Structures are given as structure tokens and as C-alpha cells.
Amino acid sequence: NAGVTQTPKFQVLKTGQSMTLQCAQDMNHEYMSWYRQDPGMGLRLIHYSVGAGITDQGEVPNGYNVSRSTTEDFPLRLLSAAPSQTSVYFCASSRDRGPGTEAFFGQGTRLTVV
Amino acid sequence: QKEVEQDPGPLSVPEGAIVSLNCTYSNSAFQYFMWYRQYSRKGPELLMYTYSSGNKEDGRFTAQVDKSSKYISLFIRDSQPSDSATYLCAIDGAGGTSYGKLTFGQGTILTVHP
Numbered sequence: 001n002a003g004v005t006q007t008p009k010f011q012v013l014k015t016g017q018s019m020t021l022q023c024a025q026d027m028n029h030e031y032m033s034w035y036r037q038d039p040g041m042g043l044r045l046i047h048y049s050v051g052a053g054i055t056d057q058g059e060v061p062n063g064y065n066v067s068r069s070t071t072e073d074f075p076l077r078l079l080s081a082a083p084s085q086t087s088v089y090f091c092a093s094s095r096d097r098g099p100g101t102e103a104f105f106g107q108g109t110r111l112t113v114v
Numbered sequence: 115q116k117e118v119e120q121d122p123g124p125l126s127v128p129e130g131a132i133v134s135l136n137c138t139y140s141n142s143a144f145q146y147f148m149w150y151r152q153y154s155r156k157g158p159e160l161l162m163y164t165y166s167s168g169n170k171e172d173g174r175f176t177a178q179v180d181k182s183s184k185y186i187s188l189f190i191r192d193s194q195p196s197d198s199a200t201y202l203c204a205i206d207g208a209g210g211t212s213y214g215k216l217t218f219g220q221g222t223i224l225t226v227h228p
Contacts, residue, residue, distance in 0.1 A: 004157070031214050040122060042202060042218035043158070050214070058215060090157050097214030099206050100146035100165060105157030 002026050006091050006106035013081040013113045021076040021109050023091030031094040032074040033103070036060065036087040043090065049074055050097055081113045117141055120203055120219025129228050133190040137203035137219045140184065146206035147179050149188045152221070153199045161201075162188065193226045200224070 007022045025032065033048035035058075045058030049068040063085060065077040074093075078085060088110050092103040120137045127133055135149075145166050150158035162177040164170045164186075170177045176189040186203055203219040206212075 033214070035216075035218075040220055042118070042120070042220045043204075043216070044218075045215055048214065092157075094214060099213045100148070100163055101214065102160045102163070103158075103216060105159065107157050108155070 004091055004093050004104050004106035006089075006109050008109060009107065010110045011112070013078070013111065015081060015083060015113060017081050019078050019081065021078075021089055021091075021111075023074045023076065023106060024072050025074075025091075025093040025104070026072065027093060027095075027104065028071060029093035029095055029104075030071070031097045031101070032068065033058070033092050033094075034064070034066065034074070034076045035090045035092065037090060037108075038087050046076065046089075078111075081111075083113045085111065086113045087111060117217050118203060118205055118219045120222055122220045122222060124223040124225065126225045126227065127193055129193060129195060129226055131193050131226070133188075133193050133197070133224060133226075135188040135190075135201050135203075135222050135224070137186045138184055139186070139205055141205075141208055142181070142184065143208035144205045145208075147177070147186050148204040148206070148216075149175075149177055150202040150204055150218075151199045152202060158202055195226050195228055198225045 034046040035043040047066040049055045091106045094101045149162040151161045152158040167181045178187040200221045202221045
């Protein structure tokens, strides 16, 4: 099992560009989510999905879109990158959204917007 | 007021020391509490999980929850250089559709020096 795989690992974007951060899991998990990690802020939830075809917003969704067409994949799209979106992005998956269920995280994508 | 507060440190201790990491939270409805460990440039991984109040022990690690004071702690006994990492407290949602939406503290950077 590869677990949760994120690509790319590093990316530099210019302001206004768009891009998609890829996330794939091979554990047949229903629940997937995207977090961003900024210094002094911890991890903050951007979007999440409870299953294929179902997504919802987290704490900081503005500027990001998601879709979930398969159980395995949960891409995060930046529509028009802004310097405020410079961050480390983590994708996570869980067996389900039951309380206290362990979240498995990918290695992260380090994004810089200039 | 942030829902979860954690002193970011950094915390530097000698090998063999007892380490105490702490978080406070604001919502008394929270019942599921976790500690994640994050090594440099890696994704977080679940270290400990506790439900409601009380202690839970796993080897050198003890997680403690005091719901009356909304305080959660992680103790590391006989700390080792391999324990050097960022420790994040996390709290699962307060119920229903909130489950799965983890709220993280800012993380405490711990260095254990030989």
C-alpha cells in the first residue's frame, strides 16, 4: 500500500495562475480532506469529501475548488493563485467520518505563489 | 478565541527528560482528542487517541484529558533524539456532521538533544 500520495511535492506559481494539486489513496477510504499548514496556524481544513460525488467546505475554502469523481482521487484546484495561498498543503484520508477515526496524511505539497 | 490553543515552543530538552506538551480548547462538547506527530517535511501521523476524560498510556507516551478544565496533555518519558518533531493536538468535531473535521492546535516543536 502506498497510502496517500500527493503530487507534486513542490510548486512555484505566479499570481493569477491556476493549478491542480493531486491526491490519491489506495486504502479504499470513504472520507478525504485537504488541509493547509501555515506557520503559527496549525492545520486548517479547506474542503472535505464523505464519498464519491459528495464534497463540502471546511474552515478556509475561498479560492479553492474540489471534486470527487472516484473513491481514490480527491484533487484540489486553485483557480487564480494569490500570494496568500503560499502554504504547505496536506491531503488526508480516513476509513469513514466516524468520531475519532484515524486520518492518514500524505507527504504534502509545498506551494509558493510569487 | 481559537477553538484549540497550543504553545508553539520551541521546546528543547536533554535526552532522558520527561516532556509535557499541552493544549487548551474552548468547546465543552468535544469528546475525541488526538495527538499527531510530524517529522520535518513529512505529513502528520497519529500518535495517540483518547475519548472523553482520563489517561491513556502507550509505551513512553501518556495522553491525558481533563474535560473539567478543557485541558489535554501529552507526556513523553525517557525522551529520545528520535522524538524530535512537531507535536500537534487535534480535536474531532463536536458531533453529527462535524465528525471528521479535525481542529488542530498550532503545534509544538520539540528537540531532544543527546
